[in-house]
Amino acid sequence: MHHIAAHDDRTGSQDAARDRAVFEGQVRRLLPASGHLMTRRLRDLLRAELRSGAFGTGRLPSESELMARHRASRDVVRAALDLLRRDGLIERRRGLGTVAIREEYVVAGAPPPAGRSLEEHLALGRISPRLLHWAWVPAPPVIAGRLGEVAVGTDCLCIEYVLLLDDRPLAVFTNYLRAAEASGLDQATFRDDFYTLLHSGGVDITGCDMGVQAGRADDCAAELLHILPGEPVLLVEQTIRDRAGCAVDYALGTCRGELQLAIGGIPRIDPTGALSHRP
Numbered sequence: 487m488h489h490i491a492a493h494d495d496r497t498g499s500q501d502a503a504r505d506r507a508v509f510e511g512q513v514r515r516l517l518p519a520s521g522h523l524m525t526r527r528l529r530d531l532l533r534a535e536l537r538s539g540a541f542g543t544g545r546l547p548s549e550s551e552l553m554a555r556h557r558a559s560r561d562v563v564r565a566a567l568d569l570l571r572r573d574g575l576i577e578r579r580r581g582l583g584t585v586a587i588r589e590e591y592v593v594a595g596a597p598p599p600a601g602r603s604l605e606e607h608l609a610l611g612r613i614s615p616r617l618l619h620w621a622w623v624p625a626p627p628v629i630a631g632r633l634g635e636v637a638v639g640t641d642c643l644c645i646e647y648v649l650l651l652d653d654r655p656l657a658v659f660t661n662y663l664r665a666a667e668a669s670g671l672d673q674a675t676f677r678d679d680f681y682t683l684l685h686s687g688g689v690d691i692t693g694c695d696m697g698v699q700a701g702r703a704d705d706c707a708a709e710l711l712h713i714l715p716g717e718p719v720l721l722v723e724q725t726i727r728d729r730a731g732c733a734v735d736y737a738l739g740t741c742r743g744e745l746q747l748a749i750g751g752i753p754r755i756d757p758t759g760a761l762s763h764r765p
Contacts, residue, residue, distance in 0.1 A: 524562045525562050525566050525569065526569075528552075528556055528558055528562060528566035529566040529569040529570060532566060532570060533570065533573075533575065533590075536570075536575060536576075536586055536590060537592060537746065544586040545583055545585050545586075546584040546586070549567075574588055575590075590745075591610055591656070591745050592746045593610070593745055593746070593747060593748065594748055596693065596750075597681050600690075603678055603679060603681075603682050604678070604679035604680075604681055605679065611651050611652040612650075612651070612652050612653075613650070613651060614679075615647040615649060615650065615676060615678075615679065616648040616650055616655075617645075618646040618647055618658075618710075619646035620643070620644070620646075620676075621644055622643055622644070623644045623662075624641060625638060625639060625641070625642045632662075632733060633733050633735075633736055634733045635664075636664055641665050642662050642663060642668065643661075643662070643663045644660065645660075645676075645680070646658070646659065646661070647680070649679070655710060655711045655742070656741065656742055656745060657711070657739050657741040658707060658711060658740050659737050659739040661736070662736045662737070663734065667687065667689045667734045668687075670687035671683060671684075672686070672687070684735070689734065691726050691727065691729075692728065692729050694724050694727060695727070696723065696725075696747070698720055698723075699721045699723075700718065700720065701719050701721040701740070702715075702718060703715055703716060703717045703718075703740065707719065711740070719740050719743055720742075720745060720747070721741075722739040722740070722747075723737070723738055724737045724739065725737075
């Protein structure tokens, strides 16, 4: 009897070891290898350097320099550079090495301060709009729900335009502006940016709410932004508010993928402060 019990214990141990081995194999298949994680980290670091202009001439350091700087193997460096190449950010040119082929832009997510144009605020180059649509429309339910004190079917001004940087399209926006603020706008004055247009019509704004989501360009957006259908884009939702905090404009936009929206000054929130005390 003791011999049989010992045999059963060994069999159980073997079964448990086999189960652990199967489980560990499944985990390894689900989780990326450490080399893949290192490649991803290096790709992200190099992309951040490209965005910040660290490689002034647009030429990246050699593979050997990158290996020494980041303490990475040649395989990891080459794999990271290949990811950047697939993203359309770099290419290898004979006699030059690895060079950046696409600019990336960091733009402020907040509107420019009063009296300052978007062009001055961004300091990237000449900012101008290409107007696509300017018409009064009855507010659909979703727009009425976003704007302050606007009932469904109430007229609002729909302004759709492409935002240009030195005549290069960066984004396309569709704005729905309340009638009270829109009545003072003149289409002929829309030559700089949307915030300047609001200011010219006496609309006093103080800030905005913004949401950003990853997406892919549809055929129409791709044509307007001079990119390929299906390319990565940023889908932007913006609500502009007046000094009283009332929503006066609601906009939906599609931005090219090389734009990074910088949103700073976000305070830390203490979630315990919102909890009610229970005795």
